Amino acid sequence: MKKKDRDSRMELREDGGVPYFIFKNLEETGMVRHGFSTRRGGVSQGHLASMNLSFTRGDEEERVRENFRRMGRAIGFEPEQLVLSDQTHTNHVRLVTEADRGKGYTSPLDYHDVDGMITDVPGLMLATFYADCVPLFFVDPVHRAIGLSHSGWKGTVQRIGAVTLQKMKEAFGTKPEDVRAAIGPSICQDCYEVSEDVAQAFTAEFKAAADERMLYRKPNGKYQLDLWRANEQVLLEAGVLPEHLEVTNVCTCCNPDMLFSHRASQGKRGNLGAFLMLTEKSEGDLDECFSFRSIRPEEAEQAARVEQICFPPNEACTEAMMKKRAAKAPELFLVAVDRKTGRMAGFLNGLSTDEEAFRDAFFTDAELYDPQGKQVMLLGLDVLPEYRGLGLARELMRRYMDREREKGRKKLLLTCLESKVNMYEGMGFQDLGISASAWGGETWHEMAADLEMTGQKPEGNL
Ligand SMILES: [Zn+2]
Numbered sequence: 458m459k460k461k462d463r464d465s466r467m468e469l470r471e472d473g474g475v476p477y478f479i480f481k482n483l484e485e486t487g488m489v490r491h492g493f494s495t496r497r498g499g500v501s502q503g504h505l506a507s508m509n510l511s512f513t514r515g516d517e518e519e520r521v522r523e524n525f526r527r528m529g530r531a532i533g534f535e536p537e538q539l540v541l542s543d544q545t546h547t548n549h550v551r552l553v554t555e556a557d558r559g560k561g562y563t564s565p566l567d568y569h570d571v572d573g574m575i576t577d578v579p580g581l582m583l584a585t586f587y588a589d590c591v592p593l594f595f596v597d598p599v600h601r602a603i604g605l606s607h608s609g610w611k612g613t614v615q616r617i618g619a620v621t622l623q624k625m626k627e628a629f630g631t632k633p634e635d636v637r638a639a640i641g642p643s644i645c646q647d648c649y650e651v652s653e654d655v656a657q658a659f660t661a662e663f664k665a666a667a668d669e670r671m672l673y674r675k676p677n678g679k680y681q682l683d684l685w686r687a688n689e690q691v692l693l694e695a696g697v698l699p700e701h702l703e704v705t706n707v708c709t710c711c712n713p714d715m716l717f718s719h720r721a722s723q724g725k726r727g728n729l730g731a732f733l734m735l736t737e738k739s740e741g742d743l744d745e746c747f748s749f750r751s752i753r754p755e756e757a758e759q760a761a762r763v764e765q766i767c768f769p770p771n772e773a774c775t776e777a778m779m780k781k782r783a784a785k786a787p788e789l790f791l792v793a794v795d796r797k798t799g800r801m802a803g804f805l806n807g808l809s810t811d812e813e814a815f816r817d818a819f820f821t822d823a824e825l826y827d828p829q830g831k832q833v834m835l836l837g838l839d840v841l842p843e844y845r846g847l848g849l850a851r852e853l854m855r856r857y858m859d860r861e862r863e864k865g866r867k868k869l870l871l872t873c874l875e876s877k878v879n880m881y882e883g884m885g886f887q888d889l890g891i892s893a894s895a896w897g898g899e900t901w902h903e904m905a906a907d908l909e910m911t912g913q914k915p916e917g918n919l
Pocket of ligand 1: 644645646647648708709710711712
C-alpha cells in the first residue's frame with residue numbers, strides 16, 4: 458500500500474479475512490465501533506471485486522448483502538443495524554433516530570439527498586460510501602453523539618464538515634472543541650486534477666487559505682486540489698482542535714488494487730464504505746449486563762445459531778454436533794446471557810480429556826469427553842457481532858479459567874487462526890506453533906494456557 462508522507466494514526470486492521478481502516482483517536486473514546494472498508498475480503502466480481510458496498514452499480518444484490526455481512530462480522534455489527542445515506546453531493550445532514558434503523562438495507566430509504574448523518578442513538582450503524590470523495594467522522598464523547606459525512610469537492614466547498622458540527626450542536630449540545638474527528642481515505646492532491654471552475658469555487662470559499670498548498674495551477678491551465686487540506690481547514694475553522702483531528706495518509710487513487718477509485722478506474726468501480734456506531738452506555742459493566750453460567754439443554758440450538766453467525770461455514774460447528782456436546786458436557790460451556798433480553802450474547806465451550814495435544818476429532822466426537830480429564834480442549838469462543846468491543850470474549854475466558862482451575866484441571870488447549878494469536882496471548886495462552894489440525898481447510902496455531910500459571914487476571918487489551 459502506498460502512503461503519503463505524513464503522520465497518521467490511521468491503522469489497517471483485519472478480521473476474518475476482511476481488512477479495514479480505523480482511527481486511533483476515535484477508538485480511544487471507547488464508545489464507538491467504526492471502520493473504513495477496502496476493496497478486499499468480499500465476494501463481488503470483475504471491476505466490483507471484491508468488497509463492493511453499492512446496490513446500484515450493477516452488482517448482484519445477494520453479493521452486496523454478503524459483503525455487508527462480512528463487514529459486520531469484522532467491525533462488529535448486524536446488517537439490520539445499518540442506516541444508509543443517500544448521497545447526492547449536497548451538504549444536507551440528517552438527524553438519525555431509532556425509526557431509521559435498517560433503512561437502505563432492510564427497508565427502502567424514505568429520505569433523499571442525505572450526505573451527512575448524526576445520531577445519539579446507540580446501536581445504529583451509520584454508513585456512507587466512497588470512491589475518492591472524503592469521509593468525515595465525528596465523535597462527541599461528552600454528549601455521546603456521532604456524525605458521519607460524505608465530502609466530495611462540492612460538499613467540501615459547501616463545508617459539510619462544519620454543517621455536521623452545527624447540526625450536532627443544535628441536536629445534542631455538541632461543542633466542537635470536545636469532538637474527535639477524522640478524515641478518511643480519499644483522493645490525494647497529486648491524483649486530483651480539477652478544472653478552472655472548481656478551482657474558482659475553492660478560491661472564492663477559502664480565500665487566502667486556498668494557497669499553493671491547497672490548490673496549485675499547472676502549465677496546462679488545470680489545477681491540483683488538496684481535499685484533505687480543505688476539509689482540515691473546514692474542521693479547524695469550525696472549532697475542532699488540531700490534537701483531536703486525525704487525517705489519513707492513504708489515497709484511493711494511488712492504491713487502485715486496494716481501494717476503489719473513481720478516477721483510477723474511469724468510473725468502473727464499486728463503493729467503499731465508512732461505518733460509525735455508538736455503543737451502549739452500560740456496556741462497560743459486564744456483570745450488570747450479563748449473567749454467566751453453564752448452558753441449559755434448551756439453549757443448544759441457540760448456541761448453534763450464534764456459532765453460525767460467528768464462524769464461516771467451513772469452521773462452524775453444526776447444530777447436531779452442538780446439541781450432542783451440550784447434552785454430554787453442559788458444565789464445559791460458559792454462556793453469557795444478556796440480562797435485558799435473555800438472549801445468548803456469546804459462549805465458550807470445550808471438552809475435558811487426558812490427552813495432551815489437540816486433534817480435530819474433538820470437534821466432531823463428543824464421546825471423547827472424559828469428565829475427569831486434566832486438560833480442556835476449547836472448541837469455540839463466540840461473541841455475537843453486536844456485543845463485540847466490550848471485552849466479553851476476555852471475560853468469558855477469564856471466568857472459564859477460574860472455573861476449570863477450581864475443578865483441578867491443568868491446561869486449556871485451543872487452535873486458532875494466525876490473526877487471533879495475539880488476542881489469545883493477551884488472555885494467557887502460549888503459541889505452540891502450527892497445529893496438526895486441518896479443520897475447515899485452514900492453517901491453525903495450537904495454543905495452550907497452563908492453569909497453574911494463570912492465576913492472575915490476564916494482561917492486555919481485547
Ligand atoms: Zn493519490
